[in-house]
Amino acid sequence: MKLTTPRWWYERSGRHGRVTRTLLKPASWLWAAATARRIARTSVKDVGIPVISIGNLTVGGSGKTPVAREVLRLLRASGVEAQGLSRGYGGRLEGPVRVDPVSHSASDVGDEPLMLAGEAPMWVARDRVAGAGVAVAAGAQVLVLDDGHQNPALKKTLSLIVVDGETRGDEWPFGDGSVFPSGPMREPLKAGLARADAVIVLLPADAPEADPELVALFGPLPVFIARLEPSGPPPAGPQVGFAGIAKPWKVERALKAAGCDLKDFAPFPDHADYRAEDLNFLADRAALFEAGLVTTEKDWVRLPPEWRARVTAWPVVARFEDEATFAVLLAGQA
Structure with missing residues (x-):
């Protein structure tokens, strides 16, 4: 499912949002019950090495993939053979398969694993236990599980929850606390936090300090602040931007x-498959403004190869404010 995040999830005002939320409440109760039942009934497998789970409590948009990349970088910089494991959302391969950035495309393995494969060996597997097994056989000393909080199949040494500290709502960043749809x-906030070991609040590079009321939502859990920072300036000159993220x-x-001369911006659904008509529309908008095209790294890897030369990727990275303390937490698990 290609999801465009409804803005009314994060706003109480507006009759349309209130009515829609009310109508969808029964479906939310069913979703929450099914998730709780699946987690309770799944047998947990210990694969013999530490498993660090990077997850979230919301449907997309928290920034867990940049955090997973940073966790892999920190572990490998300390001399640990850390490897990544993902379900490969959006890809056709069931796996287990090691992601090859040269021969694989986003349609094969998913956009997020393709991004992470530039940092460390990355495995895609619908069956997480099978994927963990091949990673261990390939020499993994620590497994970093991307988007694993609601998947209980693997025994986790450390469960990290990534929270979007930028999106504000009545109970930001959780909207009014309602479960999808x-x-x-x-899943409900209390249930999700009960299985977590720590929380990472991800803020924009230019944001002020994390709101104390937000941090207080997580009770006794340790909270780490990270910032999503551009790895370089945006492209020079006028630009038309686009993004297919949550x-x-x-x-x-x-x-x-960041100072981009942004003339126009086109939103697309999360994990959007860019069709010829979408790309032609973007090219027409760029021509109208005599501008270049800029997008996220995650979107760029989903573009057809012939279009990548026409679009600039603007990568961002997650950096921890207290990297030393966070590194100590990771070292205690590895």
């Missing part, structure tokens, strides 16, 4: 904050 939550408005805001 009447809200952004994958919260594309965040990309538009970040480009403007």
Whole structure:
């Protein structure tokens, strides 16, 4: 499912949002019950090495993939053979298969594993236990599980929850706390936090300090602050931006904050497959403004090869404010 995040998830005002939330409440109760039942009934497998899970409590848009990349980088920089494991959402290969950035495309393995494969060996497997097994056989000393919080199949040494500290709502960043589809939550906040070991609040590079009320939501859990920082300036000259992520408005805001001369911006659904008509539309908008085209790294890897030369990728990275303390937490698990 290609999801465009509804803005009314994060707003109480507006009759349309209130009515829609009310109508979808029964479906939310069913979703929450099914998730709880699946987690409770799944047998947990210990694969013999530490498993660090990077997950979230909302449907997309928290920034867990940049955090997973940073965790892999920190572990490998300390001399640990850390490897990644993903379900490969959006890819056709069931795996287990090691992601090859040269021969694989996003349609093979998913956009997020393709991005992470530049940092460390990355495995895609619908069956997480089978994927963990091949990673261990390939020499993995620590497994970093991308988007694993609601998947209980593997015994986890450390469960990290990534929270979007930028999107504000009545109970930001969780909207009004409603579970999908009447809200952004994958499961109720209390249930999700009960299985977590620590929380990572991800903020934009230019944001002020994390709101104390937000941090207080997580009770006794340790909270680490990280910032999503551009790895370089945006392209020079006028630009037309686009993004197919869960919260594309965040990309538009970040480009403007970084000084990009942004003439127009086109949002697409999360994990969008860019069709010829989409790309032609973007090319027409760029021609109208005599501008270049800029997008996220995650979107860029989903573009057809012939289009990548026409579009500039603007990568971002997650950096921890207290990297030393966070590194100690990781070292204690590895």
